Amino acid sequence: MPQTRAPGKRAGLTRPAVLAAARELLAEGGVDRLSMRSVAQRLGVAPNALYSHVPNKTALLDDVLDDVLTEVLPPDPAASDPLAAITALMTSTYDVLVAHADLVPLFLARQGARGPNATRLGDVLDHLLGRAAVPAAEITSARRALIVHAIGSAAFASGPGEADRPIPAREAARQFTLGLSWLLLGLAQATRV
Amino acid sequence: MPQTRAPGKRAGLTRPAVLAAARELLAEGGVDRLSMRSVAQRLGVAPNALYSHVPNKTALLDDVLDDVLTEVLPPDPAASDPLAAITALMTSTYDVLVAHADLVPLFLARQGARGPNATRLGDVLDHLLGRAAVPAAEITSARRALIVHAIGSAAFASGPGEADRPIPAREAARQFTLGLSWLLLGLAQATRV
DNA sequence: AATATAACTGGACGGTGTACAGTTGCCAAC
DNA sequence: GTTGGCAACTGTACACCGTCCAGTTATATT
Numbered sequence: 483m484p485q486t487r488a489p490g491k492r493a494g495l496t497r498p499a500v501l502a503a504a505r506e507l508l509a510e511g512g513v514d515r516l517s518m519r520s521v522a523q524r525l526g527v528a529p530n531a532l533y534s535h536v537p538n539k540t541a542l543l544d545d546v547l548d549d550v551l552t553e554v555l556p557p558d559p560a561a562s563d564p565l566a567a568i569t570a571l572m573t574s575t576y577d578v579l580v581a582h583a584d585l586v587p588l589f590l591a592r593q594g595a596r597g598p599n600a601t602r603l604g605d606v607l608d609h610l611l612g613r614a615a616v617p618a619a620e621i622t623s624a625r626r627a628l629i630v631h632a633i634g635s636a637a638f639a640s641g642p643g644e645a646d647r648p649i650p651a652r653e654a655a656r657q658f659t660l661g662l663s664w665l666l667l668g669l670a671q672a673t674r675v
Numbered sequence: 676m677p678q679t680r681a682p683g684k685r686a687g688l689t690r691p692a693v694l695a696a697a698r699e700l701l702a703e704g705g706v707d708r709l710s711m712r713s714v715a716q717r718l719g720v721a722p723n724a725l726y727s728h729v730p731n732k733t734a735l736l737d738d739v740l741d742d743v744l745t746e747v748l749p750p751d752p753a754a755s756d757p758l759a760a761i762t763a764l765m766t767s768t769y770d771v772l773v774a775h776a777d778l779v780p781l782f783l784a785r786q787g788a789r790g791p792n793a794t795r796l797g798d799v800l801d802h803l804l805g806r807a808a809v810p811a812a813e814i815t816s817a818r819r820a821l822i823v824h825a826i827g828s829a830a831f832a833s834g835p836g837e838a839d840r841p842i843p844a845r846e847a848a849r850q851f852t853l854g855l856s857w858l859l860l861g862l863a864q865a866t867r868v
Numbered sequence: 869a870a871t872a873t874a875a876c877t878g879g880a881c882g883g884t885g886t887a888c889a890g891t892t893g894c895c896a897a898c
Numbered sequence: 899g900t901t902g903g904c905a906a907c908t909g910t911a912c913a914c915c916g917t918c919c920a921g922t923t924a925t926a927t928t
Binding site for chain 1: 919923
């Protein structure tokens with residue numbers, strides 16, 4: 483029995499509450515389970531009620547996606563070796579993405595999400611690249627290449643897999659690590675002419 | 676005036692005709708224009724008529740996506756420098772993907788598409804990597820890294836862009852090229868120890 | 869105390885992919 | 899050459915989707 487509420491009656495909805503419900507749905511049943519209507523139902527509310535707290539589904543997704551990045555472990559700021567710190571940071575990013583496989587395509591589609599968490603991680607990465615003696619003019623490209631590698635590898639690691647070869651997670655992680663090492667090796671080599 | 680046809684009357688549909696119509700729609704209005712209903716309308720046919728020639732929309736998309744890869748220029752088999760050939764191949768792939776920006780996320784979601792064209796290009800790439808003295812055990816990883824870089828860079832090059840900075844195409848291409856050079860440099864360096 | 873605003877409900881619009889039940893054209897077998 | 903049977907269709911419908919519009923009412927503002 484769907485709890486009804488007379489028109490005009492308030493439900494005490496807030497934007498954080500809406501986002502929280504969306505995150506729950508996402509954690510439970512993946513991105514397929516996440517619809518405006520499902521979020522509304524979970525909150526005991528009419529679907530369009532959400533539009534008082536969120537402009538549209540895209541914005542909601544933006545927020546939820548950026549929230550996932552909270553799980554990424556920031557590197558030790560006192561770390562001596564910047565290259566090792568970069569490796570750790572990107573590996574953590576990769577792990578988090580693989581853990582939320584079904585929304586990796588969404589990350590790609592919106593270029594890695596553009597919330598506060600994403601920009602924060604981007605800044606950290608830029609700083610580390612600077613410490614690694616990457617020339618300022620190439621830092622943007624380097625960051626982009628690293629992020630592309632992490633998200634792209636995560637997409638390939640999950641995906642539908644092949645019918646015959648499901649692509650074992652261990653192997654996918656190894657391929658990510660290898661590619662990352664090549665990228666960093668080439669980066670170091672290119673700047674150290 | 677939607678041409679009607681009595682039930683039981685044939686329209687002379689074929690699977691290639693359906694795919695061709697889908698490709699046309701895609702070329703005209705992007706992936707948004709491509710729906711079962713739009714394809715059916717273009718063929719003067721009821722929507723569900725398509726299901727006699729295509730199992731579902733996913734399969735249709737698979738076919739159309741792989742068809743796009745026909746535009747990728749295969750490298751000169753007589754090329755002397757394998758690294759240069761790889762660069763040419765990946766750059767062409769990147770260009771084609773950027774030209775079909777809206778379906779790049781689809782490529783990612785299904786791990787680069789798995790049609791005959793995709794596998795053919797994969798084989799060519801593998802062969803070039805072998806000629807570049809990449810050890811057999813690492814060829815798969817190298818191929819994956821290169822493909823991830825191409826598709827991922829294309830995704831970032833297109834996308835919604837930022838509201839403030841639309842990301843000029845020229846700059847995006849430069850970032851792709853730079854990243855590619857790092858990848859190949861690191862690859863060469865790692866194998867030549 | 870009156871008024872404006874914001875939070876909701878009910879209902880609807882236009883869209884999606886696809887399943888089910890029919891009608892009929894065509895091809896193969898007798 | 900007639901007869902089955904299969905496959906290609908149409909019509910209809912289901913279950914969704916995101917989102918807009920017009921109301922109703924609780925709350926904040928004056």
